[in-house]
Amino acid sequence: MAREHHLAPSERSQAYADAIFAIVATIMIVPLSGEAVREIAENENLLDGIGEIWFKLVVYALSFGLVSSTWDLHAWVFRMIEKVNETIVLLNLGVLMLATFLPYAFLMFAEHPREPLAVALFSGCVAIQGFFMLAILWHASSRPNLLKKELAQQGTEKMKSLRTRATIRVLIRPVIYLIAIPVSYGSVEVAWALLVLAVLKPVLYTVGDAIVQCARGNVKSGTKLLKLSRLYSETSDVVRTNAYSDGFYAIVATLIILDICVNNVPATGLLDIHGTLAEALARDADVFLSYAGTFVTICLLWYLHHSMFYLIRAQNSLLLTFNKLALLFAGYLPIVFKLTGEFGHLVRNQNSSVAVQLNSGTVFMASIWLLAIWITAMSKKSELLRPSAHNIHDCIFMFLNLLIYPIVSLVIFCVCFAVPVPSAVINGAQIALIAVFILLKLLRNWTQRCVR
Amino acid sequence: MAREHHLAPSERSQAYADAIFAIVATIMIVPLSGEAVREIAENENLLDGIGEIWFKLVVYALSFGLVSSTWDLHAWVFRMIEKVNETIVLLNLGVLMLATFLPYAFLMFAEHPREPLAVALFSGCVAIQGFFMLAILWHASSRPNLLKKELAQQGTEKMKSLRTRATIRVLIRPVIYLIAIPVSYGSVEVAWALLVLAVLKPVLYTVGDAIVQCARGNVKSGTKLLKLSRLYSETSDVVRTNAYSDGFYAIVATLIILDICVNNVPATGLLDIHGTLAEALARDADVFLSYAGTFVTICLLWYLHHSMFYLIRAQNSLLLTFNKLALLFAGYLPIVFKLTGEFGHLVRNQNSSVAVQLNSGTVFMASIWLLAIWITAMSKKSELLRPSAHNIHDCIFMFLNLLIYPIVSLVIFCVCFAVPVPSAVINGAQIALIAVFILLKLLRNWTQRCVR
Incomplete structure (x- = not known):
């Protein structure tokens, strides 16, 4: 209890993360808008000019998707955390540093998709970020005074199973990306397939979760996980969605x-x-x-x-x-x-x-x-x-x-x-x-x- | 009471304003950093290169000061407001639009300080923003359900005097700037003097306030206003300072x-x-x-x-x-x-x-x-x-x-x-x-x- 007063509420760390994610997701458009007009000014026709840079516009969309899904996972992890200590604040800054580096790694990958080094840079960046996120999760889950009340009040057994599930959810993407690095030196195409596979992360997680549940004998709750209605049924609060959207606009x-x-x-x-x-x-x-x-x-x-x-x-x-x-x-x-x-x-x-x-x-x-x-x-x-x-x-x-x-x-x-x-x-x-x-x-x- | 549920808490409007002010204050450095390196690359010596662009670095600092002081006033006005209706949300967007335009108007003024039109653009921008802020203040102060509880519970008489003082505080700068516009067509130098005068706004306000208090007979409370210790004694909460700093970093x-x-x-x-x-x-x-x-x-x-x-x-x-x-x-x-x-x-x-x-x-x-x-x-x-x-x-x-x-x-x-x-x-x-x-x-x- 003596150290209790070193715990700050997690709001400010979350707000800072929201601001950084929102800016990272948007700022990629700055160099594009200058370049777009230059390219188009060289063409007589505006549509032809857009045709010249369409690939970069798509890269922007993909980069936005990547940053948003990282933000998503960040929000999910912090939804369990009520208060932060210095360790979590610093680990969170690690996540954010890699988040600001993501656009560069991604642009490099988009420019040189056949270079194993570019794949390694991009995958390594995503993987290290995942491990920082995991460190936050583990650090918080072993300290009940950091967690949301409803979580802290659950039994040790239930908490353990919750942590295992959360770990799997956070780790799926980093692990796939880590595997992609050595693979890319053998065959870049297989590495690409792995990176695409990581997009299906939620599906993989749900199927894996369902199989584990069925294996444990809970066939009913296992098959329930596979229903599409889960898209509608699992809800979360909108505080961080508002903050992210505010920053973005x-x-x-x-x-x-x-x-x-x-x-x-x-x-x-x-x-x-x-x-x-x-x-x-x-x-x-x-x-x-x-x-x-x-x-x-x-x-x-x-x-x-x-x-x-x-x-x-x-x-x-x-x-x-x-x-x-x-x-x-x-x-x-x-x-x-x-x-x-x-x-x-x-x-x-x-x-x-x-x-x-x-x-x-x-x-x-x-x-x-x-x-x-x-x-x-x-x-x-x-x-x-x-x-x-x-x-x-x-x-x-x-x-x-x-x-x-x-x-x-x-x-x-x-x-x-x-x-x-x-x-x-x-x-x-x-x-x-x-x-x-x-x-x-x-x-x-x-x-x-x-x-x- | 039927319309009570159209009133949203003012937090999100404030958060959006903090984000915009923070970005506006910072983003001016982007073109500078590119230009700085280019100018300096032309010079052999880094210090000579910095010497070439020192004026722009100072303009950035002044523009930062201007945006920050606008943010300050915005925070001060919203400190009285508990809830916002659609009118306040829209008026607030007006303030923000002029805030994003401020760097341009200021840059134009810094580039052409002797052009009356540049003075008019800059002064007009600040003045209109002031009137939007005033509109928010008046709209809110006539609707007790929008105000903070401690304000709403005060008597009509006290509320009225409070509103008058707040109006003067918000209006000092816009009025000085409005006067500067016609003056600049006569003598630009006098217009500059007026703009510098506006920086002394807090001093002007305090002196004016003290004189009014003394004239009303409250000599003691009037002279008290003039003491330097006011710098220390008036305190406000730090929520918005945190949000502004978060956005900035x-x-x-x-x-x-x-x-x-x-x-x-x-x-x-x-x-x-x-x-x-x-x-x-x-x-x-x-x-x-x-x-x-x-x-x-x-x-x-x-x-x-x-x-x-x-x-x-x-x-x-x-x-x-x-x-x-x-x-x-x-x-x-x-x-x-x-x-x-x-x-x-x-x-x-x-x-x-x-x-x-x-x-x-x-x-x-x-x-x-x-x-x-x-x-x-x-x-x-x-x-x-x-x-x-x-x-x-x-x-x-x-x-x-x-x-x-x-x-x-x-x-x-x-x-x-x-x-x-x-x-x-x-x-x-x-x-x-x-x-x-x-x-x-x-x-x-x-x-x-x-x-x-």
């Missing part, structure tokens, strides 16, 4: 100004040649309009996320996956912002419409998954929603709010096929949507007053 | 990998010319060592911050200022990381020692302010520390922990004058410091056991 919203800072401050020398500052700024008007439109979009997506998750109490795997997809597509917004600003005003060629279509298409994808989250939550009301949100009136208005973005962006996307749309239209529409949200809010208050 | 730690991702993935074509991937990686060994050293330093600074603020319950103005200074210097770490990685291995010329000195000097500045925070907190134990932290044993060990970085970096800095130090030494030392922290922790546990 915040950095996406900030990255777009970085671009403006680098490219759109006219140098003193240039002003003497090209006229006054006002003229220089007027030339960049498209970029500023695009900035305002994109910023408003990102913040309103966050606003929808905020309003929705205020009503949501718990998440299941499906909801978590939809949330990741919503974030992934929001992560592409800095690129489409840049493309819209650069190419949107060239109405004389096809590029303008293509830029606008890319923009509205990305917004559609980023918003449709938010709608999917809400539908998932509504279909499991009793488990996932707060009791106060069972009011049907609220649910419908949330649904209407979530419909605005998919509908508007889909309409703009389709109109582009018929007539060329300049970027000013979509950016103007994005800013005008604030009014729609406010109107809908007033409508809700009004109908509520009528009902009463 | 997290993004600084992540920015350094961004640089490696962009510059140190050897392209496929280059490999055929320059040999194997292993050789290419070996050539970049300095950069990786520098990455590891810098990451460990940033994370251990966060660790010190975390251990210290776990013991700190409240902050006064002095402590908050020291915290800002600690963050400011941590923000320079991505630049010195890049310089150490690029120039640290050229032991044949003077640049290596200069790079190492810049690195250790920055670490010294980033850590000495943490020590200053702890000394401030210790000198006001009863108000600022948690009751559990009054144990003298703990305080001494915290102090020893905080001494490690200043001492080690100062020693390295001084040694550089005598003998040329390659970057590998400082980076190695940075990594080895983990062991020192662990040893100190074991020592503490051991002495504690002896005492018992």
Whole structure:
């Protein structure tokens, strides 16, 4: 008990981890958005330019998936931990260091997939991270004063079996990746197969768990594990999902100004040649309009996320996956912002419409998954929603709010096929949507007053 | 009461704001670190190169100060608010949008200080942000169900006077900035004087407040306001300081990998010319060592911050200022990381020692302010520390922990004058410091056991 007061609550370690994971997942898009515009500027056609860098866009998505799944596991491990001591704080920093290194290792792997050394670097990074995570798990599970109360109160026997299962869950990926390292020096293709196998980790774990349960005689509970309904039934709280999403939207919203800072401050020398500052700024008007439109979009997506998750109490795997997809597509917004600003005003060629279509298409994808989250939550009301949100009136208005973005962006996307749309239209529409949200809010208050 | 359940707790809006402010304050360093190395590569001498970009480094510091003081005011306003409705969430997004635009407006002002338009852009941005903040304040203060309980329970009269004082505090800067806009078209110099005047905002507010109090007859309480001890006596809770610092350290730690991702993935074509991937990686060994050293330093600074603020319950103005200074210097770490990685291995010329000195000097500045925070907190134990932290044993060990970085970096800095130090030494030392922290922790546990 004398050392009890060295134990800090785990919130701050978790918040720091959330921030780092969110930034790591997003920051990969920065070099891409610069490169994308450069590559595309060399091509006459925007679509051909996108074709040149499609592989990097996919690598970004895969890297996002990798970082998100690591974050996932981190959240799962820390869900058992109530308080942290110095050892856990330091081990957690080890996990985070490897997390920030992941994008590099992954980029290296994507650039040189046939080099065993690149495979070893990537696999080694993931494996060491897994062992740090395992160290946190073991350190905490042997100290009941660090664990959540409900865990600490369980018997030693049950705690032991829980720890074994958790160990297996944390270790599956690192072990597969470690095996891939020597294998890659023999045959790179087999090593790839192993890395792909690791993606199936949850399936492997569930099947393994079911087999162990059946072997122990619990055939009923073993076969129950194999049912697909587990996707819906296992729920966890949403605190860290909120923190991760906050960090993600915040950095996406900030990255777009970085671009403006680098490219759109006219140098003193240039002003003497090209006229006054006002003229220089007027030339960049498209970029500023695009900035305002994109910023408003990102913040309103966050606003929808905020309003929705205020009503949501718990998440299941499906909801978590939809949330990741919503974030992934929001992560592409800095690129489409840049493309819209650069190419949107060239109405004389096809590029303008293509830029606008890319923009509205990305917004559609980023918003449709938010709608999917809400539908998932509504279909499991009793488990996932707060009791106060069972009011049907609220649910419908949330649904209407979530419909605005998919509908508007889909309409703009389709109109582009018929007539060329300049970027000013979509950016103007994005800013005008604030009014729609406010109107809908007033409508809700009004109908509520009528009902009463 | 029917609308009560539309009120979400204000935590998530605050967390989102903390994340955005932290990222905005840090992200300005990204373009600088690339430019710094380019400018310096053109010069033979590292110090001359730094001389070329010193003005931009100062602009970064000023921009950091501006964003931090905006964050400060935001935290102050939200300290009164318990719950948020949709209006406040949207107004808050308005504040944040202008916050992300601040670095651009400020950079423009720094580049063209004599252009009235640049002054207008910068001042307008700050002024509009102030009005959004005021709107939040007024909206909340007229709705008792949004306010903190202790505020809502006060009488209408007291609430009104409180709101007036808060309005004045929020409005001082926007009004001065608004006046500066027309003035700048007459004389830019007078406009500058006005902008500098706004930095003295807290002084202006205190003097104004004291005069109003004296005029009302409360001479005693009026003169009391003017005492310097107010710097120590007014305290507030540290939740948001923690969140802001977390975001700040997290993004600084992540920015350094961004640089490696962009510059140190050897392209496929280059490999055929320059040999194997292993050789290419070996050539970049300095950069990786520098990455590891810098990451460990940033994370251990966060660790010190975390251990210290776990013991700190409240902050006064002095402590908050020291915290800002600690963050400011941590923000320079991505630049010195890049310089150490690029120039640290050229032991044949003077640049290596200069790079190492810049690195250790920055670490010294980033850590000495943490020590200053702890000394401030210790000198006001009863108000600022948690009751559990009054144990003298703990305080001494915290102090020893905080001494490690200043001492080690100062020693390295001084040694550089005598003998040329390659970057590998400082980076190695940075990594080895983990062991020192662990040893100190074991020592503490051991002495504690002896005492018992």
